[in-house]
Amino acid sequence: GGAKPKDVAAEALFKVCKEAEEKMIDTSGKVTQWRVEDLKRVEVPAGMKGQFFDGDSYVILYSYTRRNRPEYIIYYWQGSKSSIDEKAASALLTRDLDDAYKGKPVQVRVTMGHEPKHFMAIFGGKMVIRNGGHASAFKNRNDQDKYDTDGTEMYHVKSQGASYTRTIQCEEKASALNSGDCFVLLTPKQMYIWQGAGANDEERKSAADVADTLRGSRSITVIKEGDESEDFWSAIGGKGEYAKSKFLSEDVREPRLFHLSTNTGGLTAQEVFNFTQEDLINDDVMMLDLYSEVYVWCGSDAQSDEKDSALKLALDYAKNNPDGRKECPVFKLEAGFEPPSFTAHFIAWDEEVADKWVKGDAKGSDMKKTTGKAVSSSDVGFLDPATNKFSLKELQVKGKQPDRVNPAKKELYLEDKVFKEIFGVTMAEFAAWKLWKQQAAKKKHSLF
Structure with a gap:
């Protein structure tokens, strides 16, 4: 029962969240995060808040006060590799929670990678999306034994302006780096924070927070782009090319x-x-x-x-x-x-x-x-037949003529000599023929 769910698709999020962002510049409300487990809501431990595994779905309740009245937003976040059952359960559990609050909350569906700004902001720049799910997720972060077998993980820290920062696990190789952002590299014994030359303060701060959350008992080394150690490169399979230049130009705008x-x-x-x-x-x-x-x-x-x-x-x-x-x-x-x-x-x-x-x-x-x-x-546009020539055979293939050849004027792309052999006249003479006569001749040679 209760009010009809106010379910909002990811595309419509901009409108809903714009209003929310304007009213909630204050993100000091309370965040409760549950993970969908066996189709029920299970609250995540405090140390795991803000961490999302791409194999899971979550329900998040954000409660805040406006004009002395309690207000609520329920987000349900669906990992790209989460099962269909879990995704469906996240929507149903959101509805149940909504009913418990008498239909007052705004419900927002969040698809992984398309998090609205306010959603990122309530985690204070510490939102992390990790690979895996359920089974692997609850390794206590201080439990080194279990953690060390995980080997190497690299995380990409990207901000979209003040406090709108999220971190996503990426491939551990040099080509994943770029000068505009920060990256956190976790190896069995060591934690590296790599700061791109064009990274902003938000990204540097978030990278430090994320490293702190995931470090366990590892020590942390901060590396500025260009000062990488051998150990850093070997952990990601060796030094390699990555995108540098454009992030350092003076006029950088959001892509x-x-x-x-x-x-x-x-x-x-x-x-x-x-x-x-x-x-x-x-x-x-x-x-x-x-x-x-x-x-x-x-x-x-x-x-x-x-x-x-x-x-x-x-x-x-x-x-x-x-x-x-x-x-x-x-x-x-x-x-x-x-x-x-x-x-x-x-x-x-x-x-x-x-x-x-x-x-x-x-x-x-x-x-x-x-x-x-x-x-x-x-x-762009059709190739100029005066300077672009093709063989009769290339032009005869139905529906497969060479790219950018004008299909209505295929004959003009023939060499003059070939044209004369086929039609018995020059191009200029052919152009003077009546249209029906031209078309009949073209059909005969499969050029129509």
């Missing part, structure tokens, strides 16, 4: 991701807020705007005309944006071949997920993860 699609006929662009790697859809085209450069990410299943319209849009967007940017290059990327300068903007990027995007011939290819291909206006 923005847009989903570009042509479902409605024309091209539409929709901004994706609080984006993660899961937002990259393999049959569409996405645009990542980093202010100093723009990336057009092409899913393997995206249509070629869709890629073309997207590149046109991106070039126009980069050139005519009223936000004061100077020369802003546009790069085209194929899904699965993302360079560090792109992946660094996605918290805890997963290479295995990216590898699954690659289709067909590209699979075994060693296309390097370079910065992508810089594009200019000559790279």
Whole structure:
């Protein structure tokens, strides 16, 4: 019974939480966190508050006072690897809790990686998302024996402005690092805090808090980017390339991701807020705007005309944006071949997920993860038939003609000599023919 659940999908969170954020600049309310265990709510011990395992689902009650009245928000957080039963239970348990409070609380569903700002803020910058679940979760953090067998773990600390910081476990390798953030590396005997040259104070403070929470009996070493020891590199499989440059430029703005699609006929662009790697859809085209450069990410299943319209849009967007940017290059990327300068903007990027995007011939290819291909206006629209020639055979393949060939004018992409052999006239003479006659001749040679 009770009031109808006020369930809010992740997309609508911005509206709900904007109001909450404005009213709750004070985050000194009380946080109670439960984990879903055997489909019941089990409160997590104080030392584990703010820690979330991606194999579990949780219910969090935030109680605060406004105008001398108690107010409540119930968040239910669902890990990406949590079972369907647990996710469903988190929603039901939230509803029960809501009933217990006579339907007063606001209910908010939180999907892992899309945490709203206020949710991050109530944990005071100490929110950590870890791999694993249930069984592995309750190792007491001071119980070294059990902990030491865990080997090496690395965590990515990223802030989105004051006290909106979260930390997510990432791959333990050099390419996961980037100069804009902090990372916490936990080895069996030692804890390292790696501070990127462009990391802000919030990130440095959160990294110190997270290290303190997870350290057990390990000692902590703070490393500034560039001062890494041999031990640090060997713990993550050796020194390697990672994204550096752009975080150190003077004008750093928050990156923005847009989903570009042509479902409605024309091209539409929709901004994706609080984006993660899961937002990259393999049959569409996405645009990542980093202010100093723009990336057009092409899913393997995206249509070629869709890629073309997207590149046109991106070039126009980069050139005519009223936000004061100077020369802003546009790069085209194929899904699965993302360079560090792109992946660094996605918290805890997963290479295995990216590898699954690659289709067909590209699979075994060693296309390097370079910065992508810089594009200019000559790279969009149909190729100019005067300067781009193809063989008759290439042009005859139905629906598979070479990329960016104008399907209505395939014959113009033939060499003059071949054209004359096939049609018995020059291109200029052919152009003077009546349309029906042109079409009949093209059909005969499978060029229509």
